[in-house]
Amino acid sequence: MTATPAFTCVLDARARLGEGPVWSLDEQALYWVDIKGKALNRFDPATGAARAMALPEEIGCVAPRKGGGFIAGLRSGLWQLDGEGRPVTCLAANPEDQGASRFNDGKTDPAGRYLAGTLDEPKAGGKAHLYRYDRRGLAVLAGGLLTSNGLAFSPDGRTLYHADTPTFTVRRYRYDPATGAVSDGEVFVRLEPKDGDRGRPDGAAVDAEGCYWSALYEGGRVARFSPEGVLLSEHPLPARCPTMVAFGGPDLRTLYVTTASAGRPADELERLPQSGGLFAMTVDVPGLPVPPFDPAA
Numbered sequence: 001m002t003a004t005p006a007f008t009c010v011l012d013a014r015a016r017l018g019e020g021p022v023w024s025l026d027e028q029a030l031y032w033v034d035i036k037g038k039a040l041n042r043f044d045p046a047t048g049a050a051r052a053m054a055l056p057e058e059i060g061c062v063a064p065r066k067g068g069g070f071i072a073g074l075r076s077g078l079w080q081l082d083g084e085g086r087p088v089t090c091l092a093a094n095p096e097d098q099g100a101s102r103f104n105d106g107k108t109d110p111a112g113r114y115l116a117g118t119l120d121e122p123k124a125g126g127k128a129h130l131y132r133y134d135r136r137g138l139a140v141l142a143g144g145l146l147t148s149n150g151l152a153f154s155p156d157g158r159t160l161y162h163a164d165t166p167t168f169t170v171r172r173y174r175y176d177p178a179t180g181a182v183s184d185g186e187v188f189v190r191l192e193p194k195d196g197d198r199g200r201p202d203g204a205a206v207d208a209e210g211c212y213w214s215a216l217y218e219g220g221r222v223a224r225f226s227p228e229g230v231l232l233s234e235h236p237l238p239a240r241c242p243t244m245v246a247f248g249g250p251d252l253r254t255l256y257v258t259t260a261s262a263g264r265p266a267d268e269l270e271r272l273p274q275s276g277g278l279f280a281m282t283v284d285v286p287g288l289p290v291p292p293f294d295p296a297a
């Protein structure tokens, strides 16, 4: 197992709960969210320009939309946003108790459908779900979850990866890109909390070799797993809580990772003052392009 290269901070954003990075192939820019800061952010690596667009509620995930604007998972549901990040149309209400549930991690499938799951805030009974949204509406793909996370697809689109962060577990499913149906779920990776290391699988992305990159929340690192679930390498960063990775850049060889600062102990923030920042590193194997959400899918 190798332990290099490492991440450097490309934007000292001081986000409260940075999440949901997604590379816009059209704009060659990175969009990402600050869930607790209620903002959709844009970062242009060519110029270093950063922009924050305020939202009226928490935003957990976002994807560029074919035809313009975005699809986003807010607390109240999946929304179409305009190009300035303003909510335009509620596509599907969050069917859960919105006082205790909000949308969290999301990803488009190879056909342009949107998959997104929720977070059970009291973490009492696993009331969160993973959903699929397409022109047929909202459908449940999995339930009994605490924090739906880690969505990513294999290069052939026939395997869906999905994590439930507090259980330290990533599962994989057979996925039918023609219909968006899932089947045959099984454990892909289960991490063990040990010796004070509570690093657990958060947001993820897959590279062109089919390896699964996972941000380890409270683990201070990003891990790369082979398609068989073997740990291949670990990449530290100066923030305890990385939340999600995304490949970007003209050749998709820049791996971005968002981080959190909210709720972290004061001594940790003093030691790791870039917590909440956006980090990046160059990788050898490029990532897979993530298609935009297609409202016709």
Ligand SMILES: O=C1O[C@H](CS(=O)(=O)O)[C@@H](O)[C@H](O)[C@H]1O
Binding pocket: 017, 019, 035, 104, 119, 146, 147, 149, 165, 166, 200, 202, 203, 217, 243
């Ligand atoms: O709110 C969040 O918290 C989780 C971590 S956990 O559910 O508490 O284990 C984080 O991973 C998630 O992405 C974030 O939105």
